[in-house]
Amino acid sequence: MIRKAARLEKIPPYLFMELRNKINKARAAGVDVISLAIGDPVEPTPAPIVEELARTARDPENHRYPTDEEKGMAALRQELCRWYARRYKATVDPEAETLVLIGSKEGCHHFALAMVNPGDTVLVTDPGYPGYKPSIWFAGAEPYAVPMTAENGFLPDLRGIPSDVARKASAFYLNYPNNPTGAVANRKFLAELVEFAKSYDIALCYDNPYIDVVFDGAEPLSILSIPGASDVAVELNSFSKWFNMTGWRLGMAMGNRTIIAAMSQVKSNTDSGVFNAIQYAGIKALRECGATIGDMLQVYARRRRKVVDTLNALGWKYTPPQGTFYLWVPTLGGKSSAEFAAELFEKAHIVVAPGSAYGRFGEGYVRFSLTVPDHRLDQAMERLRNALG
Numbered sequence: 001m002i003r004k005a006a007r008l009e010k011i012p013p014y015l016f017m018e019l020r021n022k023i024n025k026a027r028a029a030g031v032d033v034i035s036l037a038i039g040d041p042v043e044p045t046p047a048p049i050v051e052e053l054a055r056t057a058r059d060p061e062n063h064r065y066p067t068d069e070e071k072g073m074a075a076l077r078q079e080l081c082r083w084y085a086r087r088y089k090a091t092v093d094p095e096a097e098t099l100v101l102i103g104s105k106e107g108c109h110h111f112a113l114a115m116v117n118p119g120d121t122v123l124v125t126d127p128g129y130p131g132y133k134p135s136i137w138f139a140g141a142e143p144y145a146v147p148m149t150a151e152n153g154f155l156p157d158l159r160g161i162p163s164d165v166a167r168k169a170s171a172f173y174l175n176y177p178n179n180p181t182g183a184v185a186n187r188k189f190l191a192e193l194v195e196f197a198k199s200y201d202i203a204l205c206y207d208n209p210y211i212d213v214v215f216d217g218a219e220p221l222s223i224l225s226i227p228g229a230s231d232v233a234v235e236l237n238s239f240s241k242w243f244n245m246t247g248w249r250l251g252m253a254m255g256n257r258t259i260i261a262a263m264s265q266v267k268s269n270t271d272s273g274v275f276n277a278i279q280y281a282g283i284k285a286l287r288e289c290g291a292t293i294g295d296m297l298q299v300y301a302r303r304r305r306k307v308v309d310t311l312n313a314l315g316w317k318y319t320p321p322q323g324t325f326y327l328w329v330p331t332l333g334g335k336s337s338a339e340f341a342a343e344l345f346e347k348a349h350i351v352v353a354p355g356s357a358y359g360r361f362g363e364g365y366v367r368f369s370l371t372v373p374d375h376r377l378d379q380a381m382e383r384l385r386n387a388l389g
């Protein structure tokens with residue numbers, strides 16, 4: 001009898017596949033479910049980007065294997081480096097320090113295969129993005145959960161990591177603006193993180209797809225703008241949230257050249273790069289569509305206000321975080337994440353992501369995503385008032 005590989009045994013079903021199944025089942029039974037669970041922008045990709053894709057897709061030259069399939073198109077890498085210099089004051093070399101990816105999720109996986117040995121310890125924040133631990137397990141290593149708590153502004157307490165663990169660790173996965181908590185990091189924390197990584201020879205996988213989704217005066221911050229970061233860190237990023245392009249699958253890794261070369265080695269032995277027309281569309285986006293990010297932030301700010309006002313009218317004393325399009329909300333009445341998510345589903349047909357699915361330290365929270373059309377969010381808030389008011 002054929003059997004699946006043992007390495008898959010410890011990998012749970014991907015959180016959002018489970019949530020999607022639950023939503024689809026309820027919808028098939030005629031229930032009008034509003035999902036505030038998944039972070040997937042509903043606004044369209046700006047028109048010039050779509051038009052550039054259509055134009056370049058017509059050129060048979062682009063139907064062949066992608067140009068410079070190993071690292072991604074040189075023109076795109078150069079444009080990315082100009083974008084990083086202009087917007088985040090980070091100097092990155094397009095040749096040795098930039099790799100085009102199929103989204104940052106792919107980067108999380110390639111980073112582990114590139115930098116982690118079987119048996120290694122890899123630090124990962126708890127709560128954390130659900131993509132990290134499976135990548136660590138695929139590399140045969142063990143994740144070590146670094147807690148993030150409200151008392152610490154949802155930043156890891158680096159001094160609290162036991163030194164024997166830090167000595168054993170070969171890598172650290174984290175992301176700010178943070179999914180799921182919405183917390184943002186400041187320069188001081190990032191400088192401490194770089195120092196910590198240097199002192200223990202830890203490679204940093206700094207995942208930054210929400211870099212521009214910040215509010216209330218928070219600064220879009222790349223770790224690559226911190227002195228010395230490129231000695232130890234790679235930053236993953238993508239077009240998904242910049243330009244409502246989650247479905248396009250276009251991202252990048254930038255930073256330390258040893259990590260970039262190692263990830264490139266993994267990638268060139270795995271796939272053959274991103275369709276040229278998508279890369280051309282990416283160039284167009286960076287050159288001409290930067291201003292649309294401000295419009296997108298206004299939409300999220302408006303939705304954020306609606307949810308926060310509703311929660312506070314219902315008895316929460318909730319201050320929203322400064323980053324991402326998520327709200328990380330403590331449950332009411334001491335309920336567990338799962339109990340509270342189930343209650344919202346049963347009483348209001350609203351789906352939220354239970355915090356416990358992001359790790360042990362996510363217990364007691366649920367995550368609301370603001371990526372639903374405004375009229376659906378209004379309906380969801382009305383249902384919430386009726387269910388809990």
Ligand SMILES: Cc1ncc(COP(=O)(O)O)c(C=O)c1O
Nearest residue numbers: 103104105129175179238240251
């Ligand atoms: C923290 C984090 N990293 C990576 C990703 C994957 O994004 P991409 O579309 O760039 O692969 C997401 C998506 O939600 C995310 O929240």
